[in-house]
Amino acid sequence: MFYSRYGITFRLLKESDIELVRNWRNDPVVANNHEFREYITSWMQAEWFASINNINNLYTIIEYQSEKIGLINIKNIDWEKKSCEGGIFIPYPKYHQSFLPGIISYITTEIIFSVFDWNVSYARVLKENKSVRGFVRMLGYELMPDQEEVVNQQYCVTREQFEKKAPKLLKAMSVLVSDTGPGIFVIENDEFENALVLDWETRIIRSSRMIGMKEDELDRVYYFN
Numbered sequence: 001m002f003y004s005r006y007g008i009t010f011r012l013l014k015e016s017d018i019e020l021v022r023n024w025r026n027d028p029v030v031a032n033n034h035e036f037r038e039y040i041t042s043w044m045q046a047e048w049f050a051s052i053n054n055i056n057n058l059y060t061i062i063e064y065q066s067e068k069i070g071l072i073n074i075k076n077i078d079w080e081k082k083s084c085e086g087g088i089f090i091p092y093p094k095y096h097q098s099f100l101p102g103i104i105s106y107i108t109t110e111i112i113f114s115v116f117d118w119n120v121s122y123a124r125v126l127k128e129n130k131s132v133r134g135f136v137r138m139l140g141y142e143l144m145p146d147q148e149e150v151v152n153q154q155y156c157v158t159r160e161q162f163e164k165k166a167p168k169l170l171k172a173m174s175v176l177v178s179d180t181g182p183g184i185f186v187i188e189n190d191e192f193e194n195a196l197v198l199d200w201e202t203r204i205i206r207s208s209r210m211i212g213m214k215e216d217e218l219d220r221v222y223y224f225n
Helices: 015-026 042-052 100-115 130-138 159-176 195-204
Strands: 002-005 008-012 058-064 067-078 083-089 120-126 152-158 183-188 210-215 219-224
Touching (some): 002 058, 002 100, 008 100, 015 042, 015 067, 067 100, 083 100, 100 120, 100 130, 100 159, 130 152, 152 159
Parallel strands (some): 083 120
Antiparallel strands (some): 002 008, 002 183, 058 067, 067 083, 120 152, 210 219
């Protein structure tokens, strides 16, 4: 199961990926941007995966030019309030000053509000992390009350706030990426009987932004504007 747009793919995190993610997360480049900085063991990672591999958390591996470059999380999903918390890390410094973090952050927020039709998203950003604070503000996130002196600050953005920012951001992105076609959500044939993937599928295809689909023996593909 994956979602792809603007030349970037978000692929559902699988158990076979978690050792790679553990190594990324233990890298000081990543760990220093998180409040939790203790060394993560293989056992801790397996326990963590068991706790998040469900319909209330969506963790995906970021793929760019056939390379796995980081992790996106949409977690703590409240299906009644239509809210969640988003996050991202990219362990490779060569991408940090490129256009990729901004576009990846945009796609994540677009999924939250345009694919899932949720109402509000939260994010946690260390006060010292000026670059990430800049990204979230670019997307419309605002610092929540009483967070000025908090180390791990909480930000919030509503769908309306994001939609005000989106046209200008899309115009800028069209200059940076060659693939500006519709987003695609794909269920591959080895997932046709995966209960969790099918649960995600039933929720995603309710989106008002879905514009079509195709199906064959290899996969099911849904298109989003």
